[in-house]
Amino acid sequence: MNAQKGFTLIELMIVVAIIGILAAIAIPAYQDYIARSQMSEAMSLTGGLKTSVYEVFSQDGSCPKNGTNGIAAANAINGSYVASVTTDGNGTATGGCTITATMKAAGVSTGIQGKNLILTMATTAAGGSATWTCSSNAEQKYLPKSCTGV
Numbered sequence: 001m002n003a004q005k006g007f008t009l010i011e012l013m014i015v016v017a018i019i020g021i022l023a024a025i026a027i028p029a030y031q032d033y034i035a036r037s038q039m040s041e042a043m044s045l046t047g048g049l050k051t052s053v054y055e056v057f058s059q060d061g062s063c064p065k066n067g068t069n070g071i072a073a074a075n076a077i078n079g080s081y082v083a084s085v086t087t088d089g090n091g092t093a094t095g096g097c098t099i100t101a102t103m104k105a106a107g108v109s110t111g112i113q114g115k116n117l118i119l120t121m122a123t124t125a126a127g128g129s130a131t132w133t134c135s136s137n138a139e140q141k142y143l144p145k146s147c148t149g150v
Helices: 009-047 050-060
Strands: 082-092 095-103 116-123 130-136
Touching: 009 082, 009 095, 009 116, 050 082, 050 095, 050 116, 050 130
Parallel strands: none
Antiparallel strands: 082 095, 095 116, 116 130
């Protein structure tokens, strides 16, 4: 007797269907991962300015603006996915300084195009330390874990 060799059409169709289902789940998850990694650049660039902003605030109680106190112009602080990083805010006894990263309008994932990531400084009553809170107008799923509060 001859043994049958190869796959039947039904078996091949089942394999193709399984691959299609896996792709339908994996591709959106991968796109979210890419967007989150691009937003992490914004977190990195804003985080690099925390010390400079806090130093100016602790010395004179004001929030530095770009182009002053050794902080570069907003459009000079950029990256592959970040268009600019702006320092601003109104210095109060409890902080109030902000560092805002604006994502590029093109060349980044569609869910984060033109979105902002904002670090806001708050100080203790004694003025000895600062804490930074993170907020964004991007969807929560695109934010780095250090910004989600999770």
